[in-house]
Every structure is written in C-alpha cells, then in structure tokens.
Amino acid sequence: MGASNIIPLFVVIPLAGAFLISLLGKKIKGLADIIGVISGLSLCVLSFYAVRLYNIHGVLTYSVGAWMPPIGIGMIIDGLSAFMLVTVNLVAFCVVVYSLNYMEKYTAKGKFYTLFFLMLSGMNGVIITGDMFNLFVFLEIAAVASYALVAFGTEKHELEAAFKYAVMGTMGSLFVLLGIAFLYGYTSTLNMADMGAVISRKGTGNIVLMVIILFLMGFGLKAALVPFHAWLPDAHPSAPAPISAMLSGVLIKALGVYALCRIFYNVIGVSPLISSILMFMGTLSMVVAGLLAIGQWDYKRLLAYSSISQIGYIILGVGLGTPLGILGGLFHLFNHSIFKSLLFLNSGAVEYTTGTRDLQQMGGLAHKMPVTGATGLIGSMSIAGIPPFSGFWSKLIIIIAAVEAQKFAYAFWAALISILTLAMYVKVLKYAFLGNLAEKWKQIKEVPIFMKLSMSTLAIICMVGGVLLFANINDVFLNRASENLLQGRKYAVMVFKGIRQ
Amino acid sequence: MSREHEKGMSLIVKTITRLTVGLILLYGIYIVSHGHVSPGGGFAGGVIIALSFIHLMLAYGKEVAFKRLSRTVASFFESLGAIMFLVIAILGFTGGYFFLNFIAKGEPFKLFSAGIIPLCNIAICLKVGAGLFGIFVALVLLKLESGEKK
Numbered sequence: 001m002g003a004s005n006i007i008p009l010f011v012v013i014p015l016a017g018a019f020l021i022s023l024l025g026k027k028i029k030g031l032a033d034i035i036g037v038i039s040g041l042s043l044c045v046l047s048f049y050a051v052r053l054y055n056i057h058g059v060l061t062y063s064v065g066a067w068m069p070p071i072g073i074g075m076i077i078d079g080l081s082a083f084m085l086v087t088v089n090l091v092a093f094c095v096v097v098y099s100l101n102y103m104e105k106y107t108a109k110g111k112f113y114t115l116f117f118l119m120l121s122g123m124n125g126v127i128i129t130g131d132m133f134n135l136f137v138f139l140e141i142a143a144v145a146s147y148a149l150v151a152f153g154t155e156k157h158e159l160e161a162a163f164k165y166a167v168m169g170t171m172g173s174l175f176v177l178l179g180i181a182f183l184y185g186y187t188s189t190l191n192m193a194d195m196g197a198v199i200s201r202k203g204t205g206n207i208v209l210m211v212i213i214l215f216l217m218g219f220g221l222k223a224a225l226v227p228f229h230a231w232l233p234d235a236h237p238s239a240p241a242p243i244s245a246m247l248s249g250v251l252i253k254a255l256g257v258y259a260l261c262r263i264f265y266n267v268i269g270v271s272p273l274i275s276s277i278l279m280f281m282g283t284l285s286m287v288v289a290g291l292l293a294i295g296q297w298d299y300k301r302l303l304a305y306s307s308i309s310q311i312g313y314i315i316l317g318v319g320l321g322t323p324l325g326i327l328g329g330l331f332h333l334f335n336h337s338i339f340k341s342l343l344f345l346n347s348g349a350v351e352y353t354t355g356t357r358d359l360q361q362m363g364g365l366a367h368k369m370p371v372t373g374a375t376g377l378i379g380s381m382s383i384a385g386i387p388p389f390s391g392f393w394s395k396l397i398i399i400i401a402a403v404e405a406q407k408f409a410y411a412f413w414a415a416l417i418s419i420l421t422l423a424m425y426v427k428v429l430k431y432a433f434l435g436n437l438a439e440k441w442k443q444i445k446e447v448p449i450f451m452k453l454s455m456s457t458l459a460i461i462c463m464v465g466g467v468l469l470f471a472n473i474n475d476v477f478l479n480r481a482s483e484n485l486l487q488g489r490k491y492a493v494m495v496f497k498g499i500r501q
Numbered sequence: 502m503s504r505e506h507e508k509g510m511s512l513i514v515k516t517i518t519r520l521t522v523g524l525i526l527l528y529g530i531y532i533v534s535h536g537h538v539s540p541g542g543g544f545a546g547g548v549i550i551a552l553s554f555i556h557l558m559l560a561y562g563k564e565v566a567f568k569r570l571s572r573t574v575a576s577f578f579e580s581l582g583a584i585m586f587l588v589i590a591i592l593g594f595t596g597g598y599f600f601l602n603f604i605a606k607g608e609p610f611k612l613f614s615a616g617i618i619p620l621c622n623i624a625i626c627l628k629v630g631a632g633l634f635g636i637f638v639a640l641v642l643l644k645l646e647s648g649e650k651k
Contacts, residue, residue, distance in 0.1 A: 008599035015587055023580035065593065065600035 003053045004060040006046060007075045010085060010124040011138075013039050013046075018117035025110030032110045033100055039117060040089075040096035043124070047085040054082045055476045061130070061498040069499055070191035074130035076495055079480030080330075084127045084258050086477075087334050088250045090461075091341045092120050095249075098345050098454040099242045101447065102352060106240065112152060119145035119246065123254040130495060132180050132190045132267075139176065139255055143169050143222070146251055149243045150235045161238035168231040172221030179214035182207055193495035196267045200489045208268060215263060216277065223256020225315060226285040229308045233292075236307065237300035237357070241348020244300060248307040249341035253333055257311065261318055266484070266491035270321055278319025283413050286312030290417045294424045299347045299357045299432065302424060303340065309417060310336045310383065316414065317398040318485070320405050326482040328397030334478075335382070335390040335465050342379040342458040346372055349447045349455065350432060359428065364437030368444050371452045373433040375459040380425035382462040385418045390465020508562035518560035525553040529630075536622040537615040543625025550626065551633035563641065572638060575631045582627030589617050589624065 017039035025032035053060060054077055062075040077085070096116070103109045122142025129135050147169060151162030184190055186207050187198040199208065221228040232252070236244045264270050264278075286309050293305030314336065317329025349372045350365060351357055366373025382389035385396075395418055402411035446452070468478055487494070509515060533546030558566035593601030607614030 005594075012587065012591060012599070015583070016591075019580045019583040019587065023577065023584060063598065065602065066596070066598040 003057045004062045004077070006050060006053065007060060007062040007077055007128055008064070009046060010043065010050075010128055011121050013043055014117040014121035014124065018114045018121065021110050021117070022114040025113070032113050036096050036113045036117070037100070040093040043089040043120070044093040047082070047089040050077055050085055051082045051477060053077075054079060054480065059494055059498040061495060063499070069130065069495075070189050070194035073134050074191060074193070074495070074499065075128045076130035076193075076498070077128060078484050078491075078494070079482075080258075080262065080484040081127050083330065083334070083477060083481035084254060085124065087337045088120070088123050088127065088254055091249045091337050091458075092246065094454045094458055095242045095245050095341065095345070097450050097457075098245075098348070100450040102242055102348055102451055103240065105352070106152065112149075112240070115145045115149050115152075116243070116246070118142075119149065119251065123250060126254055126259060130192050132183065132192050132195060134190075135192075135259065136173070136177055136180055139222070139259070140173055142251065142255055143173060146243075146247060150239045150247075152240050152243065153238070158238040161234040165231045165235040168221060168228075172218045172228070175214045175218035175221070179211045179218060182211045182214070186211075192262070192267050193492040196269070196489045197492040197496075199268060200492075204268065204271070212264070212268060212274060215260065216281075219256050219260040219263075220281065221256075223252050223260060223311055223315070224285075224308050225256075225281050225311065226288045226308065229285065229289065232308060233301055233304045236304035236344075237298060241300075241344055241351060244304075244348070245341035245344035248304065248344055249337045252307065252311060253314070253337060257314055257318070257333060260315075261485055265486075265488055267489075269489045275319055275321045278315055279407065279410055282312045282315030282317075282319055283410050284312070285309065286316065286417045287413055290420045290424075294420060294427070297359050299350065299359055299362075299428065300344065301357075302359075302428065303343050303347060306383070306421065306424060307336075307340055309421065310340065312417075313395065313398055313414065316410060317394075317401065320398075320401050320407065322401055322405050323482060323486055324397060324404060325401035326485050327478060328394055328401050330481050330485075331468065331478055332391075332394035332398060334468070335394045335462075338458055338461050338465065339379045339382040339391060342375060342455060342462060343383065345451070345455050345458070346376040346379060349451055352447055352451070353444045354441060359431040361438070362432040362441075363435045364433070365441065365444075366433040367437050368441065369446045371446060371456065375455040376433055377429060378459040378462050380429055382465070384422035384425045386422070388463075388466055390462050390468075393466045393469055508564065510560050514560050518556055522553050522556055525556065526550060529553060529626075533622050533626040534619065535612070537618040538610050538612070543622035544629050546622070547626040547629030548633060550630040551637070554634050555637050558637070558641070563638075570634065572635070575635050575638070577631075578627045579631035579635060582624045582629075582631065585624035586621060586628065589620055593617075 017035050021032045021035050060077040063069060064073040064075060099112065103112050106112065119142050122138045122145060125138030126135055126142065129138060147162055147166040150165055151159050183195060187195045189195055189198060217228065224232040236248050239247060264274055289305045289308035289312065293302050293309060296302035296305060314329045314333045317325050317332060349369065350362065353369065354362065378389065382391040385392045399411050399414050402414060467473060529546045529549030532541035532549055533543055536542030536546060554566055554570050557569060590600045593599055593603055596603040602616040604616040606616050
C-alpha cells in the first residue's frame with residue numbers, strides 16, 4: 001500500500017496550487033510565482049520517483065476513498081503512465097520557469113497559473129486514472145482549461161481561435177462520451193481493466209466497432225490527426241507562447257495519443273483493422289500537415305502544422321504494433337514533447353523581444369539573441385532528425401520498424417517527410433536567426449534569465465535524448481512503457497493482481 | 502423610492518422579485534443542506550442560489566446585485582469552495598485513503614449523517630454558485646467591439 005500513496009498527489013498538487021494561487025495570488029505579490037515553481041518542481045521530482053517506484057514494486061494501484069475497483073475509482077501507475085507522467089511534468093516545469101518572465105507582459109499572471117495548473121491536473125488525471133468515466137472527467141478539465149488559455153490575450157483573433165477550438169473540442173468530447181456510454185452498455189462496468197476483461201470474454205461485436213470509430217473521432221480530434229486537425233493551426237499560435245508549448249508539447253499527447261493507445265491496446269485490444277487505420281491516419285497527418293507547414297510564414301503557425309505532422313509519426317509508430325514500432329513511437333512522443341516545447345518557447349522569445357511572428361520581418365536575430373538562436377538551432381536540428389540529436393534516433397527506429405513490418409510505403413513516406421521537415425526548419429533558421437540583422441532590430445536585447453534557463457534545459461535534453469536508448473536506461477523507462485502497450489488485454493490481469501495485494 | 506430602484510425592469514417585476522428572491526435563496530440552501538438524504542445536492546443547490554442573485558441583477562440592474570455579492574467576493578468564494586473540497590478529500594488521508602469518508606456516518610435519513618458528503622455538498626455549492634454567477638457577470642459585462650473596425 002505505502003508506495004502507491006503518491007498516486008493521488010499528481011492530481012492533488014496541481015489542483016491545490018491552482019486554487020491557492022487564485023485565492024491568495026492577488027493579495028500577496030510574488031506568491032503566484034513561488035507556488036507555481038514549487039508545485040511544478042515537486043510534480044517533476046515525484047514523476048521521476050514514480051518511475052523508480054514502478055521499477056521496484058511493479059504496478060501501483062490506488063483505490064480512491066477505499067472503494068475497491070471495479071466498483072470504486074482506481075488509479076494506476078504502470079510503465080506507460082510513469083513514462084507519460086515524466087514527459088508531462090518535465091515539460092510543465094520548464095514552462096512554469098519560462099512563464100516567470102514571459103507572462104509579465106500580461107496583466108493577470110495569477111489567472112494564468114490557475115488555468116495552467118488546472119490543465120496540468122487534468123492531464124495528470126487522464127494519465128493515472130484507471131476508470132473510463134473518470135478519464136472523461138479529467139479530459140474535460142484539461143480541455144476546458146485549455147480553451148480559456150487559448151483566449152488568454154482576449155484579442156479578436158485569439159477569441160475567434162478559442163471559440164473554434166471550444167466548439168470542435170466539445171464535439172470531440174461528445175464522441176468520447178458517447179463511446180464510453182456504448183462501452184458501458186456493452187460491458188456493464190466502467191473500470192478500464194474490467195472492461196478489457198469483459199471484452200475479451202464476450203468478444204468484439206458490432207457495438208465495439210462503433211465505439212472504435214467514435215473514439216477515433218473523439219481522441220483523434222484531441223490529438224489533431226488529419227482530418228480532425230482544423231482547430232490546431234488556429235488555437236496553438238493564438239495562445240501565449242508557454243501555453244502553445246504545453247498544448248503542442250504535451251496536451252495533444254496526453255489527451256489524444258495516450259488515451260487512444262491506452263484504450264485501443266489495453267481495453268479494446270488491437271486488431272489488424274485498428275492497426276491499419278492508425279497507420280493510415282498517422283501517415284496521412286504526417287504528409288498533409290508536412291506539406292501545409294512548409295508554406296507558412298507565421299512562425300508559430302508553421303510550428304503548429306509541424307506538430308500535426310510529428311503526431312503522425314507517433315501514431316504511425318504506435319500503430320505498427322510491433323515492439324520496435326511502439327518503442328519508436330513512444331520515444332518520438334517523448335522527444336517531440338521536448339523539442340516542440342523548446343521551439344514554441346523560442347518563438348515566444350522572439351515575439352517577446354521583437355513583437356512579431358512574421359518570419360519575413362525577422363532576420364539575423366542570432367547576433368542579438370545568442371541563447372535563443374543556439375537553442376533554436378538545436379531544437380530545429382533535433383526535430384528534423386539530424387544525428388546525434390534525439391529526434392534522429394526516434395525517427396530512425398520508426399522507419400526501421402516500418403521496414404521490418406514490410407510496410408515499405410509507410411517507411412518511404414516517413415523518410416520523405418523527414419526531409420521536408422528539415423527543409424521547413426532550415427527555412428525558419430534562415431529567415432529568423434541567420435543572415436543580416438535588420439535595421440529596426442538593432443536595439444533588441446536577449447530575453448531575461450529564466451526564459452534562457454528553461455530553453456537551455458530543454459535544449460540539453462534534446463542533445464542527450466539519445467541516451468534513453470542505452471540498455472540500462474531503456475529497460476527502466478521506455479521499454480516498460482512499450483511492454484505495457486504490447487501486453488494488450490493482459491492489462492486487466494496485471495491491474496487486478498495489483499489491487500489484490 | 503430610493504435611487505437604486507430607478508434602474509432595471511418595471512415595478513411589477515421588481516415587486517415579484519422582492520417577494521420571491523429570498524424564497525429562492527432559501528430553497529437553494531435547503532437543497533444543499535438536504536442533498537445527502539433527498540434528491541439534489543451541491544450542484545443543484547448552487548445553481549439555485551446563483552439564480553437568486555441573477556434574478557436580482559435582471560430585475561434591479563447590476564449595481565444592486567453587486568452590492569449583495571460583489572465580483573471579488575464571488576471569485577473568493579469560488580476558490581474557497583474548490584479548496585474546501587480538496588481539503589476534505591486530502592483529510593481522508595488521516596484514514597489512509599484519498600477521499601475516504603472519515604467522519605462517522607450516523608443514522609441513515611437523518612440530517613446529520615453521511616459523514617463528509619454534506620460538507621462536500623457545501624463546498625460544491627460555493628464553487629458552483631459563485632462560478633455560475635461569475636459566468637453570468639462575465640457575459641453581461643462583455644463589450645462587443647465588433648463593427649468598430651471595419
């Protein structure tokens with residue numbers, strides 16, 4: 001029992017942080033920053049501790065309110081959850097540190113932190129919950145907080161983007177809710193492990209096929225897979241830069257990819273049909289968004305399209321269903337969280353000093369902003385898949401896995417889009433950071449210390465990200481996560497063994 | 502007639518509001534405090550309580566309503582409700598589990614029974630009531646700038 005007591009803390013700490021800031025933040029100056037950093041840091045440390053605990057004790061389960069699952073709500077940390085927790089909370093901590101300086105230009109810093117931590121608690125909740133309806137509740141907490149955060153600047157185009165995002169996001173949530181209702185009707189239980197057990201006993205009827213389609217639409221919309229991606233290129237550029245980093249970096253992965261993988265692999269059970277749909281949608285997102293991205297002149301909009309394209313890689317890797325494919329997909333998920341948040345923070349730094357997002361107006365900024373320029377270079381090279389940066393290894397694994405699985409066409413597209421990605425980031429580097437400094441930017445200064453600190457941290461993780469593949473680190477972190485997906489519906493057996501202990 | 506009666510709707514609406522608004526508030530409090538033994542609870546009761554203030558605002562204009570419940574107070578109560586709910590959940594750790602019902606359950610169908618559930622109802626009522634009032638205020642005070650820049 002003892003070790004699993006940390007599980008609810010992943011929801012408690014951000015919630016407490018959020019409401020303490022909204023209660024006291026206005027009265028005591030600087031308190032919002034202090035609470036924010038403390039909560040972010042403690043969550044980050046706890047998530048690493050959770051990985052360690054999982055490797056010592058195996059699956060950790062928690063019964064909320066002492067009601068035993070499947071009747072009560074269960075919270076579960078297995079390899080995949082621990083992996084996602086590290087990803088989410090690491091990025092969240094860097095973003096909190098970045099916001100210390102960046103959010104000074106907005107008036108309501110306290111409100112920002114409140115919404116930010118609400119979103120974080122929603123994401124952590126989605127990751128640790130073992131209950132289907134609970135998953136929906138946390139999904140909505142995170143989604144509603146993100147709608148408000150997109151509109152944070154309250155300018156006209158921001159409100160428009162937030163409204164579009166809210167309408168489409170709500171449609172996605174409705175599909176998810178309908179899917180959960182059908183699944184509840186079919187299995188008479190809401191516990192995810194129990195659902196998996198019932199489905200393997202009763203078989204997958206037509207109703208489960210319907211549920212698969214609903215979930216593909218619902219979670220696919222949250223993950224911004226083509227053709228459900230239309231909200232993302234508006235919403236992500238409109239949000240303040242730290243929030244764009246959170247949305248593109250982790251929100252679409254925690255709510256979309258993680259939930260999709262968990263349900264398809266561990267609850268419904270992956271079939272060749274699901275696998276081929278996932279691979280097709282992944283490749284479609286990769287190609288379509290990659291082609292759309294390269295023509296963009298708005299810095300953040302280009303990054304947003306590139307996010308959709310990279311999500312395609314992740315879904316392709318996970319959809320392959322082979323051990324290597326899943327490993328590559330999850331590794332790319334981790335890497336993409338790191339370098340896409342880094343790139344969005346970079347674009348925020350450029351916007352912070354120059355006040356523009358138009359690539360054509362920039363140029364030569366690396367002379368004046370060496371840290372931003374250097375971290376931008378590292379992030380771009382990493383996402384484009386240049387060795388030895390982390391993005392290279394994950395893309396390599398995905399392509400090798402596709403070749404091994406005899407999916408040569410998918411491997412070809414993955415390699416081709418990788419070149420296209422390189423092209424779009426060379427474009428960013430050329431127009432924003434390299435070349436001659438324009439006359440009007442002669443006076444600009446490098447960004448404040450905390451922004452530099454957070455960008456440098458992420459850049460270092462990008463550089464050394466490849467070490468996750470070293471045998472002894474891989475065994476405790478990435479491999480555990482992919483094993484959890486690979487075991488499929490044995491998840492139920494594993495969870496109930498954990499509960500009985 | 503005092504000056505605060507100059508704004509808002511007609512005399513008929515104001516008179517009816519004056520007579521009913523207290524009853525609505527009281528009914529909301531009843532729904533909350535009786536939530537654990539009869540249908541209702543924190544959410545439903547909170548909505549009814551918020552409606553009583555919204556009713557006041559509709560009939561008398563926003564100044565009168567803000568005198569009863571200002572925006573700062575509403576936002577304070579909203580955060581307080583959330584914190585209260587969380588603290589109740591965390592106090593469950595004293596018995597070993599998050600959200601454990603750690604207070605004696607009492608006799609079924611009595612007012613003082615069901616352990617933490619009435620307390621949770623009150624916390625939810627604060628959160629929902631203040632939150633719904635806040636949303637209404639935000640919608641009322643929102644100024645549309647459309648049409649200005651064309």
